[in-house]
Amino acid sequence: MKRSYPRLRWVMIALVFWATVINYLDRQTLSVVAPVLMDRYHISNVAYSRIIFAFMLAYTIMNGVSGPLIDHLGTRIGYALTTAWWSASAMLHGLAIGPWSFGTCRFLLGMGEAGNWPAGVKVVAEWFPVEERALASGIFNSGSSIGAILAPPVVVWIVLKFGWRVAFGVVGGTGFIWLLVWLMVYHAPTAARPDQVPPSISLGELLRTRFVGSFTIAKIFLDPVWYFYIFWFPAYLKSARHFDLASIGKYAWIPFLAAGLGNLLGGWLAAALLRRNYSIAFSRKGSVTAFALLMVLTIPAVVVSDVRLSIALVSLAMLGYTGISANMLAMPADLFTKSVVGSIWGIASMGSGFGGMAFALLTGWLVDRYSYIPVFAVFGLIPLIAVFIIWVFLGPLIPPYKVECPTTLG
DSSP: TTTTTHHHHHHHHHHHHHHHHHHHEEEEEEHHHHHHHHHHOOOOHHHHHHHHHHHHHHHHHHHHHHHHHHHHOOHHHHHHHHHHHHHHHHHHHGGSSSSSHHHHHHHHHHHHHTTTTHHHEEEEEHHOOGGHHHHHHHHTHHHHHHHHHHHHHHHHHHHHHOOOOHHHHHHHHHHHHHHHHHHHHHHTTTOOOOOOOOOOOOOHHHHHHHHHHHHHHEEEEEEEEHHHHHHHHHHHHTTTTOOHHHHHHHHHHHHHHHHHHHHHHHHHHHHHHHHHHOHHHHHHHHHHHHHHHTTTTTTHTTTSSSSHHHHHHHHHHHHHHHHHHHHHHHHHHHHHHHGHHHHHHHHHHHHHHHHHHHHHHHHHHHHHOOOHHHHHHHHHHHHHHHHHHHTSSSSOOOTTTTTOOOOOOO
16 A cells, blocks of 8 residues: 555545544634623533533544444545534534523534544554554644644634634534545545454453553543643633633633643653663553643642743643643553554543543532632642552553454555
8 A cells, every 4th residue: 555655645644634623623613712602691600511511422422433333434435424514513503592502513513523533543544554553643633732723813813803603604614625625535545455353352351351441440530631621721711810802812722732742742751761671561651640740730820820820831731631642542552452442442532521521510510619729629630540540450551462463554
């Protein structure tokens, strides 16, 4: 395949990258305009948390459905349908008139957006040889950070010029432009051949392993921190730091830039430890611990008087999250054969989603009854619970389950 498509494969992964950027632009539009909508429609923090819950519920359920569906329909049609679904759902937000209609739109959006990562992984598997897949996956996954960076200034500019309803229509419409290009360009490589044998470990066996259970529980306490920053940070800037919409557009993207750097630093630290002959377990777990300590900086971020220092501390905390994520992405492949890594991530992502739903409801309750101070304390401390689980329960990361499978490259 590498010889047959020396350049076209990079066009394909570029398409997936831009789909991921659009995915996060659609996801972040409501977060950016939430301060305006909460005032206009008298939406409490508890009601807003329920809107987020609706998205997370659909996203969690569809994590277990979208992968098999795309496998059945094929990459070209499966990716097209999931993108069309989430783009239409994003545009529907412009017709919403209150909490219930926003919640319905978010549920529909979550159903579609869950398909982006299974489809992206499938493109990588179809077009890239083994030695290039980590790079290709990193390229398309970085679209999430780029989308989160672009959302505040882009969405705020549209809202200030044309109104919030137009913002949902414009951002959602970009997905259909992407869709036209995708349908014209994408095709499965003719030289591609299956490069995996059926999994040697059944789903039931995976669920009974020490690693999968502990890994999933750790993500319940880790990933809600990311969801908090995605869905609540603009609202925090408005209500706690008294930012207007224009100021949110100027500054809310900064922590997501730091998050993008964290992906690189997380991989660099683990690689540096491995080069010094530390074990895989120590390199991964040690890196996770170092970056988790950065996430504790969320706690002072909410109490410092200087808003610039607050944003800087939040940025370091978000860098800590993505530094952890870079290492956790590698852990299943360290231990298991590649033929079951996707299944492990599906299980873990459902745990992540359930954690996101529970902590979203807790966030709204705490903000309405108290303030953002206990919320930031919670999200500064729960990563340490994840680290404790990883050190104590995850196991030594010695691969007793890893069975090397013969591969055939196109």
